[in-house]
Amino acid sequence: MSVPTCDVAILGAGIVGAACARALACEGLRVIVLDGNPIGSGATAAGMGHITVMDDSEPQFALTRYSQQLWNDVSDQLPADVEYVQTGTLWIAADEDEMATVRRKHAFYQERGVDTEILDAKAVAEVEPNLRTGLAGGLRVSDESVIYPPCAARWLLEQAQLDRATISLGTQVFPMADRTIQFGDGSSLSCGSVIHATGAWASRLFPSLPIRPRKGHLVITDRYPGWVRHQIVELGYLKSAHGSDRESVAFNLQPRKTGQLLLGSSRQFDVDHKDVEPRMLKRMIARGLEYMPRLARLSAIRAWTGFRAATPDSLPLIGPAEIRGHLLATGHEGLGITTSLGTAELIVSHLTGKSSAISIEPYLPARFQGGTDG
Amino acid sequence: MAERVTLTVNNQPIEAYADTSVAAAVMQTHGLAVRQSVTGQARGPVCGMGVCFECRLTVDGVLHQRACLLPCRDGMKIDTRASSEPEAFAKRDAKPATNASGSERVYDVVVLGAGPAGIAAACCAADAGRRVALIDDNPRGGGQIWRHDPAKPPPREAEGWRDRLRRTSVEILSSTLILGSFAPKTLRAESPTGPCTLRFQRLILACGARERFLPFPGWTLPGIFGAGGLQALVKSGYSVHGKKVVVAGSGPLLLAVAAYLRGHGADVRLVAEQAPRSKLLRFGGSLLWHQPSKLFEAMGLRWQLRGVPYRAGCWPIRTDGAQQVTSVTLTDGSRTWTEPCDAVACGFGLVPNLELPMLFVCAIERGFVKVDEHQQTSVAGMYAVGELTGIGGVDKSLIEGQIAGWAAADQPVRIGGLLNESVRARRFSELLDDAFTLRDELRHLADDATIVCRCEDVTYGALKRFVGQRDAKLQTRCGMGPCQGRICGPALQFLFGWLSDSVRPPIFPTALGNLS
Numbered sequence: 001m002s003v004p005t006c007d008v009a010i011l012g013a014g015i016v017g018a019a020c021a022r023a024l025a026c027e028g029l030r031v032i033v034l035d036g037n038p039i040g041s042g043a044t045a046a047g048m049g050h051i052t053v054m055d056d057s058e059p060q061f062a063l064t065r066y067s068q069q070l071w072n073d074v075s076d077q078l079p080a081d082v083e084y085v086q087t088g089t090l091w092i093a094a095d096e097d098e099m100a101t102v103r104r105k106h107a108f109y110q111e112r113g114v115d116t117e118i119l120d121a122k123a124v125a126e127v128e129p130n131l132r133t134g135l136a137g138g139l140r141v142s143d144e145s146v147i148y149p150p151c152a153a154r155w156l157l158e159q160a161q162l163d164r165a166t167i168s169l170g171t172q173v174f175p176m177a178d179r180t181i182q183f184g185d186g187s188s189l190s191c192g193s194v195i196h197a198t199g200a201w202a203s204r205l206f207p208s209l210p211i212r213p214r215k216g217h218l219v220i221t222d223r224y225p226g227w228v229r230h231q232i233v234e235l236g237y238l239k240s241a242h243g244s245d246r247e248s249v250a251f252n253l254q255p256r257k258t259g260q261l262l263l264g265s266s267r268q269f270d271v272d273h274k275d276v277e278p279r280m281l282k283r284m285i286a287r288g289l290e291y292m293p294r295l296a297r298l299s300a301i302r303a304w305t306g307f308r309a310a311t312p313d314s315l316p317l318i319g320p321a322e323i324r325g326h327l328l329a330t331g332h333e334g335l336g337i338t339t340s341l342g343t344a345e346l347i348v349s350h351l352t353g354k355s356s357a358i359s360i361e362p363y364l365p366a367r368f369q370g371g372t373d374g
Numbered sequence: 375m376a377e378r379v380t381l382t383v384n385n386q387p388i389e390a391y392a393d394t395s396v397a398a399a400v401m402q403t404h405g406l407a408v409r410q411s412v413t414g415q416a417r418g419p420v421c422g423m424g425v426c427f428e429c430r431l432t433v434d435g436v437l438h439q440r441a442c443l444l445p446c447r448d449g450m451k452i453d454t455r456a457s458s459e460p461e462a463f464a465k466r467d468a469k470p471a472t473n474a475s476g477s478e479r480v481y482d483v484v485v486l487g488a489g490p491a492g493i494a495a496a497c498c499a500a501d502a503g504r505r506v507a508l509i510d511d512n513p514r515g516g517g518q519i520w521r522h523d524p525a526k527p528p529p530r531e532a533e534g535w536r537d538r539l540r541r542t543s544v545e546i547l548s549s550t551l552i553l554g555s556f557a558p559k560t561l562r563a564e565s566p567t568g569p570c571t572l573r574f575q576r577l578i579l580a581c582g583a584r585e586r587f588l589p590f591p592g593w594t595l596p597g598i599f600g601a602g603g604l605q606a607l608v609k610s611g612y613s614v615h616g617k618k619v620v621v622a623g624s625g626p627l628l629l630a631v632a633a634y635l636r637g638h639g640a641d642v643r644l645v646a647e648q649a650p651r652s653k654l655l656r657f658g659g660s661l662l663w664h665q666p667s668k669l670f671e672a673m674g675l676r677w678q679l680r681g682v683p684y685r686a687g688c689w690p691i692r693t694d695g696a697q698q699v700t701s702v703t704l705t706d707g708s709r710t711w712t713e714p715c716d717a718v719a720c721g722f723g724l725v726p727n728l729e730l731p732m733l734f735v736c737a738i739e740r741g742f743v744k745v746d747e748h749q750q751t752s753v754a755g756m757y758a759v760g761e762l763t764g765i766g767g768v769d770k771s772l773i774e775g776q777i778a779g780w781a782a783a784d785q786p787v788r789i790g791g792l793l794n795e796s797v798r799a800r801r802f803s804e805l806l807d808d809a810f811t812l813r814d815e816l817r818h819l820a821d822d823a824t825i826v827c828r829c830e831d832v833t834y835g836a837l838k839r840f841v842g843q844r845d846a847k848l849q850t851r852c853g854m855g856p857c858q859g860r861i862c863g864p865a866l867q868f869l870f871g872w873l874s875d876s877v878r879p880p881i882f883p884t885a886l887g888n889l890s
């Protein structure tokens with residue numbers, strides 16, 4: 001029996017796998033994407049779809065900024081169902097401490113060419129009148145946007161298909177160390193490289209990977225067009241446990257193109273079921289009401305959960321895995337929608353030698369390994 | 375007789391009986407189209423029982439209120455125009471965030487659903503000395519069959535049970551919607567006085583059924599109601615007097631509804647039953663043998679409908695109209711014709727409201743809650759009765775309700791002869807299921823432009839290219855609207871064999887404040 005071959009097999013049709021497929025196929029590589037489930041049905045179906053630049057570390061900034069610019073570049077090609085809206089982001093400072101953060105963030109972004117603006121209490125109340133009164137101010141980042149991730153993943157895969165990528169869904173697959181992929185029905189495929197874009201499931205195949213699923217809750221409302229204009233995020237999370245191992249909630253509110261509002265978010269380690277936990281839902285909504293009491297009367301139509309693939313240093317794992325010929329593209333935690341496009345460019349650069357705008361170095365999985373021979 | 379109240383609709387004053395539903399009052403004065411869909415189509419109430427979300431209106435400044443569940447109150451301000459003006463919210467004084475957990479009430483037995491099954495269960499558990507709560511999201515008890523027109527006396531059988539209920543100590547919580555369970559042995563509810571928690575030792579689920587709707591071209595036009603849906607709206611005060619109505623779909627409900635509507639002055643033009651005549655005759659034959667009383671009941675209804683054609687093997691294939699329906703086109707497989715009408719009452723059988731049993735992880739078998747002979751589900755201390763365990767009508771509901779009531783109160787000796795009756799009732803339910811099996815042709819009524827998901831306006835054409843429900847939902851938003859797939863879910867199951875995904879709290883949309 002002849003074994004079909006391809007250059008790259010991508011495991012995972014989430015947004016990261018889809019972005020990699022598009023970028024690699026565009027370079028002329030023969031790509032196959034494999035997933036046991038429908039397109040974008042993992043964390044990609046659960047995420048908020050906020051495309052945002054973060055400043056927790058230089059490498060995090062580099063990848064998010066690069067990716068955000070890539071999203072801006074494709075924004076006019078995105079079909080309507082990707083629901084792209086350039087909402088901008090409003091970081092909310094509740095008190096003077098947090099205003100200090102606003103100024104620090106502002107300086108950081110300005111130095112690096114990101115368009116931001118400091119708003120005082122009055123200006124915040126003007127741009128988002130449904131926020132409670134008495135907030136200290138905020139930082140507006142104008143270039144940021146919101147998308148609907150499952151359709152974005154599908155669009156990326158459609159682009160890959162135009163460059164002759166193959167997509168195979170609904171079949172159980174087992175990647176082998178020798179770069180063959182075994183299918184549930186006994187057939188197999190051999191490939192030059194295997195890319196693991198399996199999100200929070202990556203550690204099932206590589207138990208030694210430092211990835212921990214981090215559960216999050218979200219709740220969405222009926223349609224209230226115009227209720228908020230920006231993606232609104234509290235800065236208080238810096239003081240709360242959001243950055244630590246403990247479970248936490250933070251106020252995060254997103255206007256969808258449909259007019260709906262998506263309210264988040266919670267973070268929990270060590271929970272292995274995806275049930276909506278009323279206890280967390282309650283805490284998360286209560287946090288939202290502290291910032292926006294009027295939300296109390298809006299109709300919530302659905303709640304759900306998802307798992308982020310968290311790493312110890314909050315940076316993704318992009319590049320060679322311990323097994324030769326296998327690459328990782330996972331560990332994107334709460335930023336994978338944003339960083340999918342940048343991740344794809346790094347993978348292309350690694351596989352083809354094409355230069356990329358940022359260095360892959362900080363994201364290499366080798367930082368957690370004894371060393372790797374690539 | 376209820377008092378008259380004045381409310382305004384789009385700033386224009388109207389009068390109605392208190393207790394008339396807002397949906398009925400608005401349809402009466404402003405026509406059947408009460409809202410616009412997400413793509414701007416005119417829509418009106420369909421189900422009359424709080425599951426389709428097509429009657430959502432702005433009430434006293436609060437958007438998206440289900441008007442069919444809201445009784446008219448003096449001074450209410452109703453708006454049927456979609457408000458997209460942010461300032462309208464911003465300037466409005468919002469209620470302060472509701473206090474964190476709301477009140478808590480403690481019961482031995484909580485009965486969910488005040489239809490015949492729930493009423494019977496509550497009566498028995500209370501007679502056995504238990505502290506019982508009977509909960510229903512509707513402002514009026516009685517469930518789908520015994521809830522009655524506020525201006526008319528209730529049916530006689532219902533009155534007997536209601537008298538019995540009145541003599542018990544059962545606490546009746548109406549207009550109370552169960553959202554889920556936030557802690558073991560409790561229910562979280564939304565009530566007119568705010569959110570509350572109901573603690574129970576035993577839970578009896580009697581949350582009944584809703585109608586199955588199947589998409590065909592034009593089925594989203596205002597004026598196409600559920601069969602039970604139109605009946606429910608009439609019961610809540612909508613007048614069909616002098617209106618030309620075609621009753622269509624499937625099941626014994628069609629006869630009951632047609633007779634009811636005729637009794638309320640409607641000009642019922644036709645009853646179109648999709649099941650073939652041969653099956654109905656066989657069904658009648660087995661009734662004569664097993665349960666002659668059911669046959670006499672049907673004959674009684676038929677007598678009330680004398681002069682109205684009842685056609686078996688006949689089904690609607692499209693409806694037409696501009697702002698609301700003006701005609702329905704039917705076929706019997708060989709002949710196709712058009713009937714002018716003002717309303718179509720159309721339902722294709724009933725599907726149980728499984729959301730709560732599923733949330734409590736009660737085992738489901740062949741589409742219904744699995745129970746033992748005492749109506750206990752796979753979860754100890756939790757019982758299911760009535761339509762949840764099989765579609766079998768009011769007798770089955772009453773029998774099962776009593777069994778569960780006694781069992782939940784630890785009085786199995788009082789169940790006695792009810793067990794035999796329960797077996798008979800189940801037999802009837804199986805006969806029904808067989809007689810009214812939906813024909814294959816109904817799978818092919820929709821064309822590519824026909825909307826399947828009414829909340830998100832997703833068409834048949836957009837859905838047919840997918841292989842499963844989850845895929846279709848993620849890519850098209852089908853089932854993501856406020857009805858949470860209650861309407862499109864059973865249709866998709868019938869059309870494509872897709873099963874809907876998991877049930878999560880809250881099982882009904884509710885104000886965010888009720889969840890915090």
Ligand SMILES: Cc1cc2nc3c(=O)[nH]c(=O)nc-3n(C[C@H](O)[C@H](O)[C@H](O)COP(=O)(O)OP(=O)(O)OC[C@H]3O[C@@H](n4cnc5c(N)ncnc54)[C@H](O)[C@@H]3O)c2cc1C
Nearest residue numbers: 012014015016042043044047048050199216335336337338
């Ligand atoms: C509550 C929440 C809010 C978030 N908000 C944001 C946000 O606002 N902005 C942002 O940028 N990010 C956000 N994220 C993060 C973002 O959703 C994820 O980082 C991103 O979706 C990860 O995409 P992925 O493709 O790596 O993983 P997934 O979408 O999980 O895809 C992995 C795929 O791999 C498949 N798979 C697994 N194992 C195998 C196997 N053995 N073989 C084949 N296939 C396999 C799965 O079926 C799945 O489809 C949020 C996440 C959560 C949970």
Ligand SMILES: Cc1cc2nc3c(=O)[nH]c(=O)nc-3n(C[C@H](O)[C@H](O)[C@H](O)COP(=O)(O)OP(=O)(O)OC[C@H]3O[C@@H](n4cnc5c(N)ncnc54)[C@H](O)[C@@H]3O)c2cc1C
Nearest residue numbers: 487489490491510511517518552581582602760761767768
């Ligand atoms: C629309 C409709 C019309 C019908 N009309 C007739 C008729 O004319 N003649 C006839 O013989 N049979 C009719 N039937 C059938 C009849 O309902 C059954 O035969 C039987 O009476 C059902 O009784 P039940 O107690 O199981 O459920 P139901 O009578 O349906 O009662 C269930 C109750 O539970 C409530 N409920 C459900 N979920 C929740 C929740 N989460 N929170 C709070 N409350 C909740 C519902 O509002 C409802 O009042 C109709 C059925 C339907 C669906």
Ligand code: FES
Nearest residue numbers: 422424426427442
């Ligand atoms: S008519 Fe009110 S929800 Fe269906």
